[in-house]
Every structure is written in structure tokens, then in C-alpha cells.
Amino acid sequence: MKKTALLTITGLFPFVVFSQPLDLLNNFLNETKQASGAFEQQTFQKDGKPAEELQRGTFSFSRxxxxxxxxxxxxxxxxxxxxxxxxxWDEDLNQVTVRSAKGAIPKSPASILFGTQSYKKDWNATQPKQEDGYTWITLTPKAKDASVNSVS
Incomplete structure (x- = not known):
């Protein structure tokens, strides 16, 4: 089943006024080399109902x-x-699984934040919209066999 992911990230990100709506995303992805913050992640079924419990956590990255x-x-x-x-690392199982990043990251939603190439190769972006005090940009995968329908 394909899922839609809604990811809310808070952290220390540079804020600049841009002339084009997608400049905010492009500037962040091109200029931010490292960041950290907190996130909430929710996946939804096609009918709009939550597929899983709300997930929370923290992140940090260095590109x-x-x-x-x-x-x-x-x-x-x-x-x-x-x-x-x-x-x-799965704490409940006290187990570590090791995977190659090469096959796991490139076309996943993680590639948007942590990848080494532009998101534009694998994702289409919508114009941002303001809602609940956030600027939302929705990215949809270009690949027809992607594991998600969209990421906002």
C-alpha cells in the first residue's frame, strides 16, 4: 500500500525572504550543510485516515x-x-541492521534532506501554501513504483 507522509520539522534553519515561492526550499537544500531539530511524522492511507501512530523524534545531519x-x-x-x-538500531529487539546507503537513500524521502543530488531529479514540487503557521511544500515522486505518494 502506498502511503502519504506528512513530515513536520522544526529546528534552526536560515530564514530569508525570497522572490519565488520555491526559493525557500531550494536555498535550504543548496546552502544548509548541517542542521538538527525535532520532527513529527504521520503516514496516511489513500482515504485520508492515518495508517500508523504519529511518530516523533529528533534528527541531525551533515551533508x-x-x-x-x-x-x-x-x-x-x-x-x-x-x-x-x-x-x-531497534531498541525493543536490541538489534542492529546494517544496509547500504547507496540503494536505500537515493529515491526515498530521506534523499530530499540528506541526499547528494538535487531533489528535482526524482521529485516534483508544488507551490508552497501557508497553513497553521507553516509553509507547506508537497513533493511527489516521479517514479511510478515509489513507496510513497507524496511528502509534505
């Missing part, structure tokens, strides 16, 4: 390709990427 993504709830889990491998 290109290095990050720590920590889920604090509902189930603790930590993903650490050194640029070539992703280590996924």
Missing part, C-alpha cells in the same frame, strides 16, 4: 549523506548513516 534520525515514540529506534552504510 552529504550523514545523518542521525531518532524515533522517540511510539517505538524507540535510531538510524545512523555514515555516508555509505545505514545502521538501524
Amino acid at each position: 552529504p549523506g550523514k545523518f542521525v534520525w531518532t524515533y522517540t515514540s511510539p517505538y524507540p529506534q535510531k538510524m545512523v548513516c555514515d555516508g555509505s552504510r545505514i545502521y538501524i
Whole structure:
């Protein structure tokens, strides 16, 4: 089942007034080499109902390709990427899984924040909209067999 991901990220990001609406996203992705903050993540079914519980956690990254993504709830889990491998620690199972970053990141939503190339190769962006005090930009994958329908 394909899912839509809604990701709210807060942290220390530079704020600049831009002439074009997508300049905010492009500037962030081109100029920000490292950042950290907190996130909330929710996936939805096609009918708009939540597919899973709301997930919360923290993140930090250093481009290109290095990050720590920590889920604090509902189930603790930590993903650490050194640029070539992703280590996924599942606290409940007391187990670490190691995967190649090369195959895991490029077309995933993570590639938008941590990837080494422009999101424009694999994602289409909508014009931003203001809602609830946030600026929302929705990205949809160009690939027809993507694991998600969109990321906002």
C-alpha cells in the first residue's frame, strides 16, 4: 500500500525572504550543510485516515549523506548513516541492521534532506501554501513504483 507522509520539522534553519515561492526550499537544500531539530511524522492511507501512530523524534545531519534520525515514540529506534552504510538500531529487539546507503537513500524521502543530488531529479514540487503557521511544500515522486505518494 502506498502511503502519504506528512513530515513536520522544526529546528534552526536560515530564514530569508525570497522572490519565488520555491526559493525557500531550494536555498535550504543548496546552502544548509548541517542542521538538527525535532520532527513529527504521520503516514496516511489513500482515504485520508492515518495508517500508523504519529511518530516523533529528533534528527541531525551533515551533508552529504550523514545523518542521525531518532524515533522517540511510539517505538524507540535510531538510524545512523555514515555516508555509505545505514545502521538501524531497534531498541525493543536490541538489534542492529546494517544496509547500504547507496540503494536505500537515493529515491526515498530521506534523499530530499540528506541526499547528494538535487531533489528535482526524482521529485516534483508544488507551490508552497501557508497553513497553521507553516509553509507547506508537497513533493511527489516521479517514479511510478515509489513507496510513497507524496511528502509534505
